[in-house]
Amino acid sequence: MTTIDDLPIRDDLRGRSPYGAPQLDVPVRLNTNENSYPLPEPVVEAIGKAVAAELRDLNRYPDRDAVALRADLAAYLGHGLTVDHVWAANGSNEIQQQLLQAFGGPGRTALGFAPAYSMHPLLALGSGTGWVAADRDADFGLTAADAVAQVRRHRPDVVFLCSPNNPTGTALDPAVVAAVLDETPGMVVVDEAYAEFARPGTVSALAVLPGHPRLVVTRTMSKAFGFAGGRLGYLAADPAVVAAVQLVRLPYHLSALTQAAARAALGRRDALLGTVTAIMEQRDRIVAELRARGHRVADSDANFVLFAVGGDQGAAWRTLLDAGVLVRDVGLPGWLRVTAGTPAETDAFLSAMEKLS
Numbered sequence: 001m002t003t004i005d006d007l008p009i010r011d012d013l014r015g016r017s018p019y020g021a022p023q024l025d026v027p028v029r030l031n032t033n034e035n036s037y038p039l040p041e042p043v044v045e046a047i048g049k050a051v052a053a054e055l056r057d058l059n060r061y062p063d064r065d066a067v068a069l070r071a072d073l074a075a076y077l078g079h080g081l082t083v084d085h086v087w088a089a090n091g092s093n094e095i096q097q098q099l100l101q102a103f104g105g106p107g108r109t110a111l112g113f114a115p116a117y118s119m120h121p122l123l124a125l126g127s128g129t130g131w132v133a134a135d136r137d138a139d140f141g142l143t144a145a146d147a148v149a150q151v152r153r154h155r156p157d158v159v160f161l162c163s164p165n166n167p168t169g170t171a172l173d174p175a176v177v178a179a180v181l182d183e184t185p186g187m188v189v190v191d192e193a194y195a196e197f198a199r200p201g202t203v204s205a206l207a208v209l210p211g212h213p214r215l216v217v218t219r220t221m222s223k224a225f226g227f228a229g230g231r232l233g234y235l236a237a238d239p240a241v242v243a244a245v246q247l248v249r250l251p252y253h254l255s256a257l258t259q260a261a262a263r264a265a266l267g268r269r270d271a272l273l274g275t276v277t278a279i280m281e282q283r284d285r286i287v288a289e290l291r292a293r294g295h296r297v298a299d300s301d302a303n304f305v306l307f308a309v310g311g312d313q314g315a316a317w318r319t320l321l322d323a324g325v326l327v328r329d330v331g332l333p334g335w336l337r338v339t340a341g342t343p344a345e346t347d348a349f350l351s352a353m354e355k356l357s
Contacts, residue, residue: 099187134154282345305340309336
């Protein structure tokens, strides 16, 4: 049987594994940071009508630049942003891939502060961009001084900052973003996939955008909006950045159906975002309960919690799975990550955790 390595594949892809989280049929799935709440029926109906309205014209290409959708996204973000400041694609992964295609590539490097989102180095690999894994402190924090020192040492062309960070859940002080911008001549990408779940008082990097043409803030509708199956991510940046990613985007990359569904969801965002508070309550409940049981737990501004298991995280993951609860082994020795879902899912997770005692 032919294998990948039998093909004339690029040498730097040999022996690699694709990104993926287990998709297992278990009672409680809390491993991919999805929104556990299904879309409200009025939203389902609105999306259905919007998509149906596009069907007759599927013989035509969609709006190549998704102007109406970008205008809706700009209105949602606020901060004085307009359609010219926003770009949309199939998930924030594609947005970040386009950024690396435009600003990275062969002979250039990107840097991220590990542990962080595991797709960033894979996106760098796919675009031929070198990858530098910089460090966080023992508590997964990142100070402006530490970030600047590592950027100064490696001189990357693209810096990835995550706020809140995945898998730790920790949000960044805006001073870190500002300091990195001052130090690097390259692009700074702040991944804010979980921004809607941040605790009160957390400042978005959107506030830093004015006057910083090398700053990009990426967002997604997959998490807070419960639109993971719709695949819609976007960025906010200087209009010059939007012009740059248009050089590398595939023609008609966003289908008419995706654009229509996303616009309908945005038009009913109050109903969709109504689950955010409930999810935050479950997140905080998980943090408090695990700490009361003696577990080390990272502070979280996201819809998930990173917690220590006091030993082999692979064995702990299997114990929880055997109890019907699927969480995420992110490859961090001694730690696992659980998504905050419904109260019933939290009950099941906390009950399963008793088997680790």
